Amino acid sequence: MALTLEQLNTADAASAVQMLDGLYEHSPWIAQSALSQRPFTSLAHLKHAMVRVLEQAGVQPQLDLIRAHPELAGKAMAAKSLTAESTNEQNKAGLTQCTPEEFAHIQQLNAAYNARFGFPFILAVRGPRGTGLLKQEIIDTFARRLSNHPDFERAEALRNIHRIAEIRLNDKFGYEPTLGNDVWDWQEKLAQHSEPGYIEKGQLTVTYLTDAHRACAQRISHWMRDCGFDEVEIDAVGNVVGRYKPAQDGGKYLLTGSHYDTVRNGGKYDGRLGIFVPMACVRELHRQGKRLPFGIEVVGFAEEEGQRYKATFLGSGALIGDFKPEWLEQKDADGITMREAMQHAGLCIDDIPKIQRDAAQYLGFVEVHIEQGPVLNELDIPLGVVTSINGGVRYVCEMIGTASHAGTTPMDRRRDAALGVAELALYMEQRAAQDGDSVATIGMLQVPNGSINVVPGKCTFSMDMRAPTDTQRDAMVSDVLAKFEEIAQRRCLQTKQELAMKAAAAPSNPALQTCWEKAVAALGVPVYRMPSGAGHDAMKLHEIMPQAMLFTRGLNSGISHNPLESTTSDDMQLAVDAFSHVLAQMSAQ
Template sequence: MSAASHSASPSALTLEQLNQGTADELAVLLDGIYEHSPWIARRAAAARPFTSLAGLKLALANVVREASEDEQLGLIRAHPELAGKAMVARTLTAESTGEQQRAGLTDCSPAEFEQLQALNAAYNARFGFPFILAVRGPRGTGLGRSEIIRTFARRLRNAPDLERAECLRNIHRIAEIRLDDKLGHTPQAGAQVWDWAAALAVHSEPGYLERGELTVTYLTDAHRACAAQLQGWMQTAGFDEVTLDAVGNVVGVYHGAEPTARRLLTGSHYDTVRNGGAYDGRLGVLAPMAVVQALHAEGRRLPFGIEVVAFAEEEGQRYKATFLASAALVGQFNPDWLSQADADGITMAAAMQAAGLPATMDAIKALQRDAQRYLGFVEIHIEQGPVLTELDLPLGVVTSINGSVRLLGEIIGVASHAGTTPMDRRRDAAPAVAELALYLEQRAAAVPDLVGTIGQLQVPNGSINVVPGRCQFSLDIRATTNEARDACLADVQAELARICTRRGLQWQLEEIMRAAAAPSDAAWQQRWARAVNALGLPAFTLPSGAGHDAMKLHDLMPQAMLFVRGQNGGISHNPLESVTHHDADLAVAAFTRLIEQLAQELTP
C-alpha cells in the first residue's frame, strides 16, 4: 500500500537512468535543475546509487551545503532577478521563463513593475546578489504577485548570512519542483494534506479573520467549525467511526481486520495560538487521515486498528488549561478547569455546554483510554525550529520531548531619581535581571539540548527618569532530561541570590509550571527510523524543545514522534509557518511505512 503517489509518464526520466553513466552524463540529464551550475550534478554523482527521488534531492542539496562560500554565491548569482532585465530582454532559461510567467511576473502592472525594480535595486545594494524565491510556492501551484512583493520586502530586512541561506533553500525548492517535472512525479498525498490544511485555515476568529490571521481557540465558533470540517473529511476518507467526544476531540477509528483488534493511536491538536500557522498540530491529524483514506480506497484492513484523534486543545490560549484534551485521555483532566473563566468571563463549563458538550466530570472521566487496547501513540508534527531546514532534511526522528519548568520572578530594589542618584548609590533592579539573563544564556549554551529563556521583562510603572525599583521577569528552562533541567534551575537560583546580595537587592521566584521529560520509546523510535530510511533518507535524530500531546500520552503508553521540516527558517506560531506538499508527502509515506512494519510484526 502506498498513500503517496509517485506516477511517471513513459517519457519521463528515471532514477535508473540517473544511476548509470558518468558524472558528466548525469549533469547533462539534470541540465536546468540548478541554473547554469552543472558542477552540482557532477559532484552528486559520487552519492549514487540514488534509491529514491528524495535521496537524489538530498544528495544535490548536500553538494551545495558543502561547497565553498564563493561557489554558493556563484550559484545564487547564476539566477535572474524577478521581473528583472533578463526577463525584459527575454534571455531567461526556459525553466525560469515558465516559472516567472506562471507567477504572472510578465503581466505586472506599471506600478508593480516599478516596485519590483526598486526592490531589486535595494536588495542588490544590500546583499550583492539577486533575490531568489521559489515562485511556484510551497504547494507548487504558484504565488501571486502581491505575495511575491510582500516576501521580497520582508526578506530585504534579513541579516546577510540568514538571507544567503534562505536564497539557497529557495534554490533547492526550485530544483525540487523542476526535478518533479523531469521525472514525472506528483506528490498527490502531500497535495491532499496541504489542501486540507489550507481549507481548515479558512476558519478563524473575529478580529483576526478580517486581517487574514489564523486564530482558533478552544470551543469558539471557529474551533467548532474546524471540528465539523474534520468530522466530514474523516467520514469521506472511510473511517468506520467518527465522533466528537466530551471535551471536543474529533476521533476517527479505522478498524483492523478484526474490529476488536488493538489500535495504533495517533493524532495531534487542531487549536492554534493567536495569529498562528496552519500546520502546527494539524499536520499530525491530516497525514494519518491520508493514510486511512488510501487503505479504505484499497479495501485493505490491517491486523490492528488506527485511531486518529484531533485534540481539541493543546495551546492553552483561551483557558489556563494546556493539554486539557489529551489530559482527558490519560485521566488527568483537572476538575477545577471547568470553573476557569476566559477573558470575557465565560467559564469552561459554560463554553462546553454552549458547544453541546455535557460539561460533567463523569463524561470526561469516561474518555480515559485503556492502555491494554493500544499498541502505542505516534505523532507527526512540524519541527517548529531551524535544525532540519538548515540540514536540508525533510524528516527527523524525535528522541525525547524536553522536560520544562517555568517561573515568574521579581527583583526589588529602590526607585530613585535618575539624575540625582549617584551610580554607586543605586539599588537598580533592572541591571540585575540583565545580569541574570546573560548568565542563563551562557549556562544553557554550555550543555547540549538545554535551553533557557527570559521571555518577559517588565519595569512596573517605569519612567524614563527613574531608577527602576522593581523588575519582573519570567524563566523558561527546558532539557532532554529532568536532571539537566533541574541542575540549570538550581544554578540560576544560586546566581540570582549572588547578584542580589552583591547589589543589595531582594528577590522572589514562583514556579508556575513543571513538565517531565518524555523520552521516545526505543522500539517506536526505531520504527520511525526504519520508515525514514526506507524513503532513501538518513534517520536524523533530534529532541523536541516544544511540548506536544505525546507528552501526555507518554504517561499511558509508549510514544514516539516524527518531525517534518518547516519553511521560512522553520518558524512556527507565526503566519509564516509553512511546509511544502513534498515534505507533507514524505510524512504520509513515512507513516505508511511505519504501519507496514507493524503489520509485518503482528502477522504470524
Template sequence: MTDSSGVERATLLGLNTASTVDAIGMLDGIYEHSPWVGAQALAVRPFRSLAQLQLAMVDVVQRSGVEAQLALIRAHPELAGKAMVDQSLTAESTHEQSKAGLTHCTPAEFALIQQLNTAYAQKFGFPFVLAVRGPRGTGLSKRTIIETLQRRLRHPVDYERAEALRNIHRIAQLRLNDKFGVQPTLGNACWDGLEALAKWTDAGYEGTGQLTVTYLTDAHRACAQHIAQSMREGGFDEVHIDAVGNVVGRYLSDVEGAKTLLTGSHYDTVRNGGKYDGRLGIYVPLTWVAQLAQAGKRLPYHLEVVAFSEEEGQRYKATFIGSSALVGAFQPAWLDLEDADGISLKAAMQHAGLDPAAIATLRRDPAQYLGYVEVHIEQGPVLYERNLPLGVVTSINGSARFAGAMQGLASHAGTTPMGQRHDAAVAVAELLLFIEKRAAQDGDSVGTVGVLEVPNGSLNVVPGQCLFTIDLRAPNDAQRDALVADVLAELARIAAARGVTYTLEETMRAAAAPSAAPWQAAWARAVSQLGLPVHAMPSGAGHDAMMLHTAMPQAMLFVRGENGGISHNPLESTTSDDMQLAIEAFDALLREVANSSFTAA
C-alpha cells in the same frame, strides 16, 4: 519513460545506470547554469529515491564554499528583471516566473519589483532568489512575492546568502519533480485539506488574514464538523465528537481482538497563528487512511486518529484539555474556569452540546493500545537550517517556569553614583546573561527570560523594581533540575552582591517525555527507507504526546517548517513535498508495526 502527455521523463534507474556524461545531461537545468552540482552529486550513485538525489545535490552546494555558492546565486535571473523583458530566461525560469504571474505584471507592480531588486542587489551583492512556485508548487501571488522581498531586505548578509541557497534548493526540488514526472500527490491532498480547514477563524478575525481558533468558539466547532466529515469521506469506519470536543476517527482492523495504534494532534490555534501547528498531525494520517481505504486494505490493528480539541491554553487557563481526557488527567476544577467574557468552561461545553459528566468515560485503557505516534511541524529552525525535511524526536523537553520580582531602590539617575546603586533591572539583566551562558553549556538545554518589565519606569530613574519570568527546558528531568539549581543559586548570588531582594514563584514544572526506544527506532528506519539521513533531535515545545506519554509508549516525527521554521505565526509554512515524505514515513512506520516481528514495548 514517456508520460501520458508524450513527454519523455527521466527515471532513477536510468540515472543510476547511465554513463557519467549522459547522467549529467539528465540533470541539466536543475541548478540554473550550474551543471557542476549534478555532476558532483552523481559520485554517490545509486540513489534510492528522488529525495536522496536532491539532498545529495544540496550537500554538494553546502560543501562548495562561499565563492561557489555566490556564483550559483548570481547565475539566477532577477524576478521580473531584464532577462524576462528581453526573453533570455531559461525555459525553467520562464515557466516558474509565469506560474507566479510575473510575466504579466502591471506597470506599477513591475516598477516596485525593479526598485526592490535594485535595493536588494546593492545591499547583498547578488540577485533576489525566491522559489516563486511556492510550497504547493502552483505559484505564489505577486503580493506575497513583493512582501517576501521587502521582508528579506531586512536580513543580515550571511543569513540572506543561506536563504537564497535554500530557495535555490527548493527550485531544484520542483525541477526534479518535473524532469522525473513525479508529483507529491498525497502531500498535495494533505496541503489542500489544511487549506480548507484554515477558512474558519474566530469572530473578530474574519477578513484580517489572521487564523485564530480557540476552544469551543463557533469557528472551533465548525472545524470539528469539517474534520469529522473529512474522516467519513476518507473511509473511516467510526467517527464521532467526544465529550471534550475531540474528533475521533477509527479505521478498523479485520483481525479479531486487535489492539489499537493511536495518532493525531490538536486543531485549535494560538491567536494569529499558523495553519500547520497541530493540524498537520491530523491530516497526515487522515490522508494516509483515505488512500488505504480506497485500495480496500486493512491493518492487523485498529488505527485511531484523534483531532484533539485543545492544546494551546488560549481561551481558558488550562492546556491539553483534549489529550488529558484520554489519560484520565482532566481536572474537574477546570470546569469552573472562565474566559475573558466570564463564560465558564462548563457553560461553553454545554453550549456546544457536550456532556461534561461523560468526560471520565473518555479515558483509554493502555492495555488495548500499541502506543501513540504523532507527526508535527518542527516549530523551530533546526531542520530548516540543515536542509532536512524530517527529524526523529528523541524526547519532549522537561520544563520549569518561574515568575519573579526583583526589588531594588529607585533613585535619581543623575545623582546616584554607579557604585552606590541598587538597580533591580541590571540585576535581572545579569541573571539573563547567566541563563544564556549556562543553558548553552548543555547543548540541548534552553533558557529564556521572556518578560523583563520595569513597572512605571522612567528615563531618569534607576529602576527600583523589575518583574521577570524564567523558562528553563531540557531533554530529561535530571538535566533540567541541574539547570534550575544553577540558575536559582546564581539569582541568590546576584541579589546578595547587588544589595537587592527578590521573590520567585514556580508556576509550572513538567516532566520530560522521552520517546519510547522501539518507536523512535521505527521512525528512524522509516526515514532511512526514504533515502534520507536520520536526524535525531529533542522537542523544545510541548505536545499532546506529553500527555499520552503518561499512559503508553509514544514517539514523534518532525516535519521541516519554512521561513526560518517560524511557528505560532502567519508565516508558518511547509511544503507539500515535505508533507509527502512525512506521509511516506508514516506509511513505512505503520507497515513495520503490521509486521509480527515488531515489538512495541
C-alpha cells in the same frame, strides 16, 4: 518522456549529467558532483545529495550560483533571455503579466536588494505547493527579506534555490507528491474557518468551542468519513475521533493525531499536520481494501494551546483522565464559562470520564508535527526524529533593589534591580549553551512604575528553562537559582521567586523511535535526531503509554505560531510515506 531513477543510475556519466541539466541555474557542476553518489534510492536521496554538494562547496561557489540567477521580473525577463525553467516559473507566478505599477515596484525592490546584499533576490516562486505564489505574496516576501542579515539572506537564497531545484527535478521525473498535496489542501481548506475580528484581516484564530472551532470539528469528521474510517465521533470534550478497525476483532490500536485549535493569528500547520498525515494513510489503506493486525485511531485534539481558557492540553488530557472539573467554571474574556461553552456546543459533560483510554488496548502513540523551529530548515533536512520532548519549569520572579535618582546616585552606590536581572539573563544564556540542547529564556521583563531618570528599584520577570531530560533540566535550574541568589547578595538586592509550572520530560519510546528512524532512512534522507523544545499532546499520552514523534521541516526559519508558518507538500509527502512505513513495520512485528 519522464525520467526514471533506473535510467539515471545506469546511464554513463555524460548522459546522467545531461539528464539533470537545468536543475541549478547555469551550474551543472552541482548535479555532476552529486552523481558520484549513485545509485540513488529515491528522488529525496538525490535531492539531498545535491544539497550536500553545495553545502560543502564553500561561500564563493555559493555566491556564484546565487548570482547566476536572474532577477524576478527583471531585465532578463523583459529581454526574454531567461532559461526555459525560469520562464516557466515566473510565468506560473504571474510575474510575466505584471501591471506597470507592479513591475516598477519590483524593480525598486530589486535595486534595493542588490545594493544591500550584492546578489539578486531568490525566491522559489512556484511556492510550497508547487502551483505558484500570488504576486502579492512575492512582493511581501521580497520586502520582508530586505531586513535580513547578509549571512542569513545568503543561506535563505540557497534554500530557495534548493526548492527551485526540487520542483524542477519533480518535473523531469514526472513526480507529483499526490498525498502531500492532499494533506496541504486539507489544511488550506480548514484554515478558511477563523474567528470574527481575525477572519476579516485574513488571520487564523481558532480557540476552544467557538463557532470556527466547531466548524473545524465538523469538517474534519466529514473528511474522516470520506477517508473510510469505520467510526467517527466528536467526543465529550470536542475531540474528533476516527477509528479504522483492525483485521480481526479484539486487536489493539495505534493511537495518533494532534490538535486543531490554534493560537491567535497563528499558522495553518501547527497541530493539524498531525491529523491529516495519518488520515491520508488510512484513506490509502481503505482504497486498497487493506486491514492491519492493529487498528488506527486518529484524534483531532480539541484544545492544546490554552488560548480561550487556562486549560492547556485539555483534549489529550481528557483521554488520560486528566480533565480537572474546576476548569468548567473558568471564564473567557467575554465572561462565558467553559461549562456554558460546552453546553452550547452540545457536549455531554457527564460523559467526560467515559472517554478515558485504557492504555492496555493501545500499542502506543505517535505524532507528526511541524518542527516549529529553525534547525531542520537550516540543515536542509526534511524530517527529524524526536528523541524527547523537553521537560520545563517556569518561574515568576522579582529582583528588588532601591529606586534612586539617576543623576545623583554614583555608580558604586546603586542597588539597580534591572542590572541584576540583566546579569542573570546573560548567565542563563551561557548556562543553557553549555548543554547544547537546553534552553533558558526570560520572556517577560518589567520595571514597575519605572521612569527614565530613576535607577530601577524593582524588576519583575519570568524564567522558562527546558531540557530533554529532567536531570539535565534540574541541574540547569539549580545553577540558575544559585546564580540568582549570588547576584542578589553581591549587588545588595533581594529576591522573590514562585514556581509557576513544572512539566516532566517525555523521552521517546526506543522501539517507536526506532520505527521512525527506519522509516526515514528508507526514504533516502538523513536520520536526524533532535529534542522537541515545544510541548505537544504526546507529552500527555506519554503519561500512560509509549510515544514517539516525527518532525517536518518548516520554511521561513521554521517560524511557528505565526502566519508565516509553512512547509512544502513534498515534505508532507515524505511524512505520509514515513508514517506508512511505520505502519508496515508494526504490522510485520
